[in-house]
Amino acid sequence: MSANKELQQGYSDYSSALDQATLLNRLIAAMEKGDLTDELLEHIPELSEAKKLNDKLKYRKTILERSIAEQFAKNKKNGVKASEPSASSSAPVEKKAKKDGKNGGAAPKQAKKVDYVTVNDYGSSIFGRLQSLFKKAIEDAFPGLDVPLLLAETPNPQFGDYQCNSAMPIAAILKATGINKKPGDVGKEIHAKLPENIDFVEKIAVMPAGFINVFLNADYLRKQISSLALNGISLPKVAKKRVLVDFSSPNIAKEMHVGHLRSTIIGDSICRLFEAVGYDVLRVNHIGDWGTQFGMLIAHLYDRFPDFLKKLPDISDLQAFYKESKKRFDEDEQFKKRAYECVVKLQSRDGEIVQAWNTICDVSKKYNQIVYDHLDIKIKDVGESFYQDKMVELVKWIKENKPDMLRKEEGRQIMFPTGCDVPLTVVKSDGGFTYDTSDLAALKYRMLEEKCDWNIYVVDAGQNLHLETVYAAGRDFGWYDENTQRVEHVGFGLVLGDDKKKFKTRSGETVRLLDLLSEGVKRATEKLKEKGRDAVMTEEELAAARDAVAFGCVKYADLSHTRTQDYIFSFDRMLDDRGNTAVYLLYAYARIRSIVRTSGVTDSQLADYLAKTPILPLNHPAELKLAKQLLKLSDCVLLVLDSLMLHQMCDYVYNLATLFHDFYNECYVIERKEGEPVVVHFHRLALCEVTANVISTCFKILGIREVPKM
Structure with a gap:
């Protein structure tokens, strides 16, 4: 192993250990405080189950307490004497549990995993094709046996490239039914059901212990790399889907802050992935553009900007504008009265008030768009206001089609979906609607009117319940079939500061996204100047590299972490050019493009060579190792399509970059010897070209701008 690789590996191990230590510290701190966080419940399933039961009992207890109070009131009215329950004789009243997913009681998720991705052509995928072949072989050899496929890369090359380990669990299941078969015999039966000639397989060997070792055909690898270099990168072809992705979702009249960062970045990358495989993607911004708070905002707008009807007001600080209106609402009764009047007029669609509401929305969206432009985000606003009429239609629909699902409780109309311990409030006691109503109306619209095959919600983990x-x-109402339509919550953890708490400014304020991105630009500029890039790059090249580093490092730092976990926001770590960072990858990409440029070989010259050389002479172990990694792109795409875990793609492209550096250190692409002509090894140049193109493909999915010079 090269010294460079050892340093990179050491740095990677250190980062992983640091993340693990941070996680353990958070878990310990949560346990010491008695804070049952979502993360703690995830790592201690027994505690999670106990918490769910406890929440259920609390809810039932609340119902009983209300019933007792109601009965006491009736007794008192009818002259029946009874001792009133006193605070001293009863347990302390619990605060109402927030519906934030941290308190258990979650609705049951589907019991069986469904393969929602239908692959028509695996492309250059090897693992995906092997999975398909082994699944069919197991089904044919042991029909009706429900056993998971255990297929993985082998850690030791002497046992081949891939290994199927399903024979052992199959033998155990058969033994439980009275059929005694050795794992080795089971392995042979599976092998017998595989096709005799598999183009990418050199040989298959069944071990006595039942392991089925698969050795890849090196010529197949050489041929595939030649094809990718000549024809470009191809992704797997999958069955078309109409997909809606709900992400970002800031509130109107409040500037986007760090709390919107993860939803925006993760949601955009998921959309890019879907678009890359040919899905019809609806990018939806479910903005908070409706509610009683708009009354105070509109009233304050009239006072601060009386000419807003003629020109868009210059509200330089949305957060301050919101706080000013809230302060007046809390302290000034006359202002509060005017605010309520504005709400009534807004709900009745008064022309001038609606124009005032539109003005506030336009100003807010203007600031949001600056953030979206920086991060190259495309998204369509479909806010809560869109569903106001649809909520009325929803309640009517339920009463006409599923009236038994609604029940009255204290004037509210609620429902308990199948398997749920916590109800949804469809209509409040005053006849108004709730977020439950709005989200039900949105789900109904998306599944029945937009006719979505997949409906993906990129929302923080706290909203899981x-x-x-x-x-x-939605399933109870028959709006979608979970066996064919994918409705899924893509949850994510928090962005933390160095103190392991929610990321805030030094004064304790929420960090504005524009301020965060501006700081990124400043630090990226300093980083490039520190490397002396300002001396060798044009002004335009330097600006492009600066923005690619500034915004790419923020995106990659988020995406490279497992999304369900919290992560610590650190510009120092993000801008490090060692380890698994965007900066390291951008430098690697620029270096590879530079190698191709330096060779002096034109695109047509390389194409002529590839046309004459369908099987590249890749014989060095580093060449073959790099080739195998390149062909895993399709497998990575299929994996992430299923899991929606973008860190898996980050891991893939980082491993690719490190393997390329190993290859480049061990194999000359451009060979110079004193007194001899320069020799360009075209087959290795083809490897460089394919590597750069694969990294570029990953960058496009992750939303990172590629720059040819760094």
Whole structure:
């Protein structure tokens, strides 16, 4: 192993250990405080189950307490004497549990995993094709046996490239039914059901212990790399889907802050992945553009900007504008009265008030768009206001089609979806609607009117309980079939500061996204100047590299972490050019493009060579190792399509970059010897070209701008 690789590996191990230590510290801190966080419940399933039961009992207890109070009131009215329950004789009243997913009681998710991705052509995928072949072989050899496929890369090359380990669990299942078969015999039966000639397989060997070792055909690898270099990168072809992705979702009249960062970045990358495989993607921004708070904002707008009807007001600080209106609402009774009047007029669609509302929305969207432009985000606003009429239609629909699902409780109309312990409030006691109603109306619209095959919600993990309950209601109403339509919550953890708490400014304020991105630009500029890039790059090249580093490092730092976990925001780590960072990858990509440029070989010259050389002479172990990694792109795409875990793609492209550096250190692409002509090894130049193109493909999915010079 090269010294460079050892340093990179050491740095990677250190980062992983640091993340693990941070996780353990958070878990310990949560346990010491008695704070049952979502993360703690995830790592201690027994505690999670106990918490769910406890929440259920608390809810039932609340119902009983209300019933007792109602009965006491009736007794008192009818002259029946009874001792009133006193605070001293009863347990302390619990605060109402928030529906934030951290309190258990979640709706049941589907019991069986469904393969929602239908692959028509695996492309250059090897692992995916092997999975398909082994699944069919197991089904043919042991029909009706429900056993998971255990297929993985082998850690030791002497046992081949891939290994199927399903024979052992199959033998155990057969033994439980009275059929005694050795794992080795089971392995042979599976092998017998595989096709005799598999173009990418050199040989298959069944070990006595039942392991089925697969050795890849090196010529197949050489041929595939030649094809990719000549024809370009091809992704797997999958069955078309109409997909809606709900992400970002800031509130109107409040500037986007760090809390919107993860949803925006993760959601955009998921959309890019879907678009890359040919899905019809609806990018939806479910903005908070409706509610009683708009009354105070409109009233304040009239006072601060009386000429807003003629020109868009210059509200330089949305957060301050919101705080000013809230302060007046809390302290000034006359202002509060005017605010309520504005709400009534807005709900009745008064022309001038609607124009005032539109003005506030336009100003807010203007600031949001600056963030979206920086991050190259495309998204369509479909806010809560869009569903106001649809909520009325929803309640009417339920009463006409599923009246038994609604029940009255204290004047509210609620429903308990199948398997849920916490109800959805469809209509409040005053006849108004709730977020439950709005989200049900949105789900109904998306599945029945937009006719979505997949409906993906990129929302923080704290909303899991609420969303799973809404999905369960959708299934009860028959709006979608979970066996064919994918409705899924893509949850994510928090962005933390160095103190392991929610990322905030030094004064304790929420960090504005524009400020965060501006700081990124400043630090990226300093980083490039520190490397002396300002001396060798044009002004335009330097600006392009600066923005690619500034915004790419923020995106990659988020995406490279497992999304369900919290991560610590650190510009120092993001801008490090060692380890698994965007900066390292951008430098690697620029270096590879530079090698191709330096060779002096034109595109047509390389194409002529590839046309004459369908099987590249890749014989060095580093060449073959790099080739195998390049052909895993399709497998990575299929994996992430299923899991929606973008860190898996980050891991793939980082491993590719490190393997390329190993290859480049061990194999001359451009060979110079004193007194001799320069020799360009075209087959290795083809490897460089394919590597750069694969990294470029990953960058496009991750939303990172590629720059040819760094």
